[in-house]
Amino acid sequence: MSKIRLGGIKVVEKRAYLYSSCRRGADLLGNICSILAAGRINMGLLTHVADNGTGESITAASALSALRFSGYILEVVGSGECETAEIESDISRISIFPHAQRPEITAALIKALGAAAIKPHGFASSPSAVTVVISSSDFEIAMERVFESFEFPACGSYSEWQAVCRLDEQQLSEVKCSYSEQIITIYGFTRQTGLDLWNVSLPIEYMSGFGAFLSELSELGFNLPFLISNSAPGAKTIQFSFALGEDRRERAGQALDKHLPGRDRFCRGPVSVLFLHGPHFGDRYGIADAFVTALRNGGIPILALSCAVSSISAIIAGNDPDKAIEVLSTRFQTPSGKRR
């Protein structure tokens, strides 16, 4: 099998991962974001789906330490606010890029992990990268499989990555960088409208079928602007949420029937995806909290969310994200046009 040539790979090791699910319209998205922001804790990854098609909301986050999560988890589970909340204390995140919205990149990643019988905790997409969260105990074999499926200019193999790139990545992750902005400066908003949001729930052993589904989307020339997935630590199921063009609904449904017959799925549209990117969003605290709070205060529900690498991707209802952008402009601004 020929390797897919990509631009690069980024790895973050030894992080904690929180998975939560709620019912009856409740979710932990706002609380998790505000707790981490108040604790000045960088959140390297966040995924959320407001309704996976069965009335369940799922929110997952990854940060340096599980300590901040622990007390909160006991509280929300004890109060009945949340159905499931679990922490995995040692995960790693592998991001590959650029995906250029090509489904075959995620498909190949899923197949690579599946071939090694690795159960991912989740996936998250940014405009350029796709990130997978795995237990650190699976890290070595996962990286070997990734290097068997993909080719990167910086490192030709996992062993080369270990020798050349690993230390650099660790050092860069330790760079101390703080911002003192009242209003967060960003590069700008980009949007994509006319989409459907799909939710598919699968037993883990069917994950390769999902990879085959994505491969078929690729053969059909479909773009995949948004994808997240979540699976509770120890669970035997995995949920995927992804966006495709509305005009692809019928053909995508047929492909799902072919590769995942009889599996539950839920599709709603039209939706839009809003992308927000700023400097060091991947290692600054409070960015996701500002984003989520602004939209909620503006009465705009977030149907699904992916914070990964250095971007936020949010799915909102309808084909006109202007109101969302207006609301977000209370917390985020593009540069003034003048040299600083």
Next chain:
Amino acid sequence: MGKYVLIVDDDPDMVDTVGMMLESKGYEVGKAYDGVEGEASIGKRRPDLVVLDVMMPRKNGYVLCAELKKNAKTKDIPIILLTAVGEAVPTTTYSHADGMATEAEDYIPKPVDAQVLIETIERLVS
């Protein structure tokens, strides 16, 4: 075909954001995701200008900039350093003074203002 601009940054979302910005203005864009790859890319095809990030794995932007400016074959390529080191970033292990000490043609703090970046590129490649 427009002028060829090479973007070197380890943040893939940043590379795509700036790349789209430049392509919309008619520039041809090359992409590299760390200093070593950026150097190799310049060796294969000489860009009309390099947009260079500072904090990168394998070879940071200051080092690559200094090497390019010492090399007779590449010293005339205009370089714009893009970095988070600026007034909004009081704390970092990379200093503003280090950036000013390089021989880069210009130095723009992140996040990049599209208008400023385009004006700067146009000035340097003209």
